[in-house]
Amino acid sequence: MNKQEMNEQEQRKLADLLQRSLPPMNPELDRDLWPKMLQRIMLHRIMLHRINERARDRHWLAVLFSPSALSAVPWFDWALLAAVIVGLCIFPRSIPIWLYHF
């Protein structure tokens, strides 16, 4: 028995042992996954509905000026707003014209 034959024999043995140690595969699922999927979808919908209801209960001004909404404003928009306010302070006589154009 040469070395190559020995290796092949060992490989076959190893494969045999592995096959015996693993449980046989069942091609069919032992349970139906669809009810669980439906349950997940329903749970997601209920959560969304609750979030929407909570948002609806709040006054729109509270939502508009909430800390989370204000913190989402990028810095350059704050800079633009500041520029407009500074402009109005420098040239207050233009305020009626601004009011006319809004």
Added chain:
Amino acid sequence: MNSHRYLRAYMAGSAVPTMMLLVVLTGFLIARYTFQIPIPIERAIVFPMALVPNLFGAWNMFYLWLRPRPHLPIGLHGAILPFILAPAGLTLAACLGFLSANAGGLVWFHEVAIPYAILAVGFCFGLIVYYLVWKYLVSFFNEVLGIA
């Protein structure tokens, strides 16, 4: 919530200038009775009361129509509006007799003289204001009415 989308867009667009109308009227009254600027309120209020809210509504409907097509972000879309509103406002003011032009600039309400250079800067500020209003306020109302 998918019915009457354009009506809702019109309402969302016109909500902001309609609310601002109170501020505009208060500002006009203060300017006239406190600072003695002779603003003809009954004529000057026509533009902010009748034209601006309707144009905002129509512009928001236009934005909704553009949505499935290639379009600008809502802030930039709103910043285009002064290019329509400013000439319309100037024309109406001239027709109603409270805006006149001279060599140095425009004279509003027979008293407030604005040099052309300041007008140009003011127009840029107007673009900024419209950009911010559309990006945050009109967009918010669109969201509230389910058309964001």
